[in-house]
Amino acid sequence: MNFSRLVVPLAGAALIVLAYRSYGWPGVSVVAGxxxxxLLLHVTRLMTVMQRAAKQPIGFVASAVMLNAKLKPGVTLMHVIAMTRALGERLTAEGEQPEQYRWTDGSHSSVTAHFRDGRLVSWDLARPAPEDETAQAPATGTAP
Structure with missing residues (x-):
């Protein structure tokens, strides 16, 4: 069982009990406020991140290489969405662990992130193979 989900509500309840024992109902109102x-600050942040992500195509990031450099193990999916300003393209089925999401940039480089229980475990940077420049270079010579 994930005990971290219980810590915040229990800490809030303990603060309310301590406020009541120390200051009575005025203390409860201050702590509850x-x-x-x-809670409202966290909801506002969540809504701001999701509004910004709604304005971008799913799975798009400005630079996959910069995203690769900024990622750190243990950050939440919401933090990665805030960094990319876009929802990731889901690669795994609903509820499957680890969850995998991919963000791709304009040069077709992509970062595939692996999340377990909403936390980043690992990620991979995939870059397209460089094009053969000799085949792309225009032929040199004299004009007829």
Whole structure:
């Protein structure tokens, strides 16, 4: 069982109990107001990130190489969405662990991120093979 999901509600309840024992109902109102403000700040951040992500195509990032450099193990999926400003292209089935998402840039470089329980475990950078420049170079010579 994931105990981190229980820590925040239990800490909030403990703060309310301590506020009641120390200051009575005025203490409860101050602590409850602080907890509601904290919750509203997190909801506002979540909504801002999702509004920015809604304006971009799914799975698009400005630069996959820069995203690869910025990623760190243990960050949440929401943090990665905030960095890329786009939802990732889901590569795994719903509910399958680890979850895999891919972000691709304009040069077809892509970062595939692997998340377990919403936290980044690993990621891979895939870059397209360089084109053969000799075949792309225009032929030199004299004009007829």
């Amino acid at each position: 602080g907890l509601v403000m904290w």
